[in-house]
Amino acid sequence: MNIEPKHSRSFKFTKKTKVPLSFNVRSIQVIITISFTMITVIVVLLVSLLLYNKFAKSAEDNANLNIQQIIEQVNSHLELYVKGMQDIYEVVEDQIGQTDNISESLLKEQLTTLLHTREDLVSVALFTPEGRMVLDVPDAIMRRNTQLKEQSWFLTALKEPVAVSFSQPHIQNLYKGQYKWVVSLSRMISYKADGVLKQGILLVDVNFRTIDELSSKVILGKKGYAYIIDSLGNIIYHPQQQLIYAGLKYENIEPVFDYSFGSYIDSSTAEQRYITVRTVNPIGWKIVGVAYPDEIVTTKKDLQVFIFWFLSIVIIVVLLVSIFVSAKISQPIRRLEKAVKLVGQGDFNTPIDVKGAYEVEQLSKRFNFMLHRIRQLMVQIIHEQEAKRKGELDVLQAQINPHFLYNTLNSVIRLVERGKTDEVVTAITSLSKLFRISLSKGMNMIPLAEELEHVRHYLIIQKIRYKSKFNYTMVIQDEALTCTTLKLIIQPIVENAIYHGIELMPDEGCIQISVKVEGERVIISVTDNGLGMTPQVMGQLLTGGVKSTGGSGVGVKNVHERIQLYYGKAYGLTFMSEVEVGTTVTITLPMVINEPENVEGDGLL
């Protein structure tokens, strides 16, 4: 019981600074942390989901619009280009039509000039329907094995003589020199040779490079591209044409035919593709933009990454903050709980000093106040108890008088009967002085000199009563006389020595009282040469095991307790005794020097 508070106090001090995070579900800390985090995460999640959807939607719309605009632009470029080529074709046709003789050198010059104005014009040529060449600009050597009658531009011109036909891009193999990719414009026209009107096929070859470059520059996102098909579904341009021919790539062309203008999502391949179709008028080519939505909408991904980090950081921050806040709230409460536990274990002296929330501080203050009050009440109770005890002692003190008076008066009566007047006077005088000191004006503390005087008178009276059955000596150190003492502490010891040590002795007894100062202590010893005690009896003396009959009634135990009550546990009685040899009782008192006004007495000794 004595050790435990000490233990818990040290426990408290080590843990006060850092109460461990509580993992009890019902603890305030966990409740606050969980609910705080949950709510924040849910709210943040909802908000970011909403924002994400909104942003992603608008980003997607923007991207799609962007793609459409790009394709639209390419389309208008192409249309313009095609229109330009058609115009050139018509110019060439006009010039041929205006010339009377096709083999005129002026016509050739004019056409050569025209050819030079446009870099991408490769050649102009006129063929008879039989495939014989009538006119060619520039002048170049024809190759052999041209198979021109089997080529598509020739066949189309024969089949549909009205409109200018645009061929698929193909290799021009008519002239020596480079093999060039060209688009052939052809139509059946009329021309005059030597004034005779004839039919012929006019071929204008336009370098495909311009269209190729225009189309290949279309970049839709990172990997999106554009391709061109003609009205029959033949690929005019495709950035990966070779792969398609090799069967390594597949382009889903069929749905494109359903559109001449519009956009759709193509899911035929593993990756979803966003397809935009525009038609190049008037030749009926379709320019098709292919974009990868999941890749084009990079914002979507950025957004995802952003939201991911945002959420992670928010969760971490919220977790930290809620742990901190909940700790801030719950830790003082837990400290308070620890402190209250200490009080419960009996430690009333450690003040509770818990800092924290206002409520907790107030609680701690009130608790301290309560503790203070409890301590006060305890002190009060102790005081009351002590006072009560003292009162009892006073009563006991008072009780000795009639008993002793009765015995003494009996002795005096016997002396009077025997006519021993002197002794009667001595006895009565001693008695009167004894009582005067006993009373001491009601004071509890008296000078040691008076106490000794009191004992001397007591001894005188007893000596008369016991007819000189004993002798006594008093050896007193002068310094001791000045100090004060509790009254009635030596007399009961002497009384004991007489009644228990000497009265039953056949021989004459001897009582020796000595007073000396040892440092801060006053040692008073009362020695008799009486019967002595056995150690067992001696042991029981202070516990009240021995009941004396008769006597003053103030027991040895009583004296001991009073001394201890007034001066503390360090003082009191000690016994030394040997059967048939005698007993020495030693009283140890503190050296308390009396103040002059407290000194009572009439100049004794």
Added chain:
Amino acid sequence: MTRAKKKMMVLISFISLMLVSCSDSPSSLRMTDTVRKVSMIVKMNSGSFWNTVKMGAEVAAKEYNVELTFLGPDSENDIEGQIKLVDDSITNKADAIILSASDYMKLAQVTDRAAYHKIPVISVDTEVASARVKTYVGTNNYEAGQKAAERLIALIDGRGQIGLVSFVEGARNADERAAGMLDYFARFPNVEVVDTVYCGSDVQLAAELTNEMLAEYPHIRGIIALNEVAGIGVSEEVLKLGLGGKVKIITFDSPPEVIEMLQEGIVQATVIQNPYSNGYLAVQHAVEAIEGMHVPERVDTGSKLIDLDNMLWPENQKQLFPFVR
């Protein structure tokens, strides 16, 4: 119980994060943001064949986010130079090496060295004598050789002397083509392969060797040129000697010069490979190999015999003339 609750909470938040971040998972290799370094080392840094390979490779590089380094020695005979290029690529820590080995045996060691450095090696067009090569992308050269031989036999009616103009002795594709031809010729007792020369992919040398060969064996009825450079040299020399049409010529690959000769009737047919597909597929499989995916052991990109009749077919035009000029 509290632990479980906390765990659950963590789980919930993570799931929600996952939902947000992975709503559409990357479906293919195309989506990756990481740039992979691939070195493509071919036999020679010029020529329309290799330019077409490069074009296909560049398309794939763009598609798969590859940083492509296209390398080749100046001459196809420069085997040491090619070895050095491979070594440089190993030093530069390429993620993958695509190699068209000029010499089947001599490039084997450096290929193993690359594999030792955990760099996957893809063979393109020509194989190399290493078991560590991940895959071979290219023509089945033996079959291509047989195709060429078959056409020549038809042209010379199954009898007469034949000369072969190859390019580099020891190059796997040359050897395989020659093997295919010789195996085919062996069926015809009246056919005799009188000479095989190696021009080292030098037009001048090819022409000179053809001249010598024709001088030595004036009765030669047919010549097969085993690659584009040899084809140019042979056809030019035959044209110059005025033997066009008399000496039938079958070539490999389709440089513009050869196409011109084809149209002029000097060259009767040419066996074309698919250099564009070779380049494209080599890079694609290189990326797959980098990612540790399974790649097929051999990828046959096919070969085709082109003559005057089919040269203008639209699908052949694009293959014969890959570049828009």
